[in-house]
Amino acid sequence: MMTLLKLFSIFLPWKLKRLFLIKFFSYQIHPSARIKFSWIFPKMLIMQEGSEIDHFNTAIHLDEIKMEKYSVIGRGNWITGFTTYEKSSHFKHQAIRKSSLLLGESSAITKNHHLDCTSPITIGRFTTIAGYNSQLLTHSIDLIENRQDSHPISIGDYAFVGTNVVILGDATLPSYSVLGAKSLLNRSFQQPYTLYGGVPAKPIKNILENAKYFHRTEGFVY
Template sequence: MTSRRFRRLAALLIAFLPTNGLRRAAYRWALGYEIHPTARVDALSFISVARLVLGPGAHLERFNLFSGPLSLTVGARSSIASSNQIRCGIWTGAAAPSDHSARYQQRMVVGDGCRISPGHFFDANGEILIGDRCWIAGRGSQFWTHGASTPRSTVHIGADCFIGSACRFAPGAAIADNTVVSLGSVVTRSFSTPYRLLGGVPAKELRDIEEDITSKRLFAGRWTEASGV
């Protein structure tokens, strides 16, 4: 308990340090975070997690809230914009044999060259994997890894995917590489075929988009900007 309170207090104080260099050094020294010298952590974000790894050129913007006993990895050149929440409950570490706590991996991994726009929520009690060069666009999407009576605790997103505004991912949801999820969709299961447009409640495959992506009719110049290439 004392250690947890110290880490939360340290995270709060570090958030108000005046320069990126001071914040990086304080996070490494006080909380043991692994932050590359070229990574950037803006002020006024509360980051109190069990483990944080920021790759080269990674960028965490202001007013984010990352908390709980989770491991968070953000890959090279990836950015998480302001007002995002990544949370993991302390209860996931309980070892009581009568519950299902053993299935909660307490882990989120953001691949290289990703862009997460402002205002999303990530329930990282289980495992959230986001592949390279993905774009979590718009606002208000939610990614859930736990729920009543569900044995599943993962959300997996392949590489080169685009997630529109206000989408919902249920525990066990997964999408393949080069998938586009349209605005307001609810993904409740695993989709293993790449190059698909998903949409609806619950989401279903709407059409093949391989030709649109390879011919650059889809995304045009925005895709390279989001991927950091």
């Protein structure tokens, strides 16, 4: 029955679809928010003013997606995880784990990226996950304990993530920083105004604090 409701909803005009999702799925969707032709069914969806999900996205097996004001998910992204409400022996050692995606105000995920949100992925304000084919992977296997394991990913405010990167669980990209194209971020960094890059990523050089990207008042870069 639930699958039929989901199939029915994706073909509705947006104004009707929004009301349908609020009534039958208890989602919180601002009147100015919008979901285009996409399969978006986390346990809870919160979309604040002006937030948008473009065509051909899939978001399933998540506890929550929260999109703050004017945040955007572009086309063709695969966003998934492993929910905490399913009965399973996987991740039972992580009692406080939450499968979630949080997009800060005016942040953007462009297109054709893969986000594994088995543990939380947090993307800060005015941050861009740019280009194509990046993988943000919170979930892996603990070889020592021989079990499924997951760790959160944190990306700060006004950060820029280049194309075709890999970011692993427990990694942090600090605010006001850049992760270069094709890099592997597998640890936590704290220094802002820095270009990180390489496999694995490391600090490469400082970035001017007055760079205009770091002082935007609109998310979209013209």
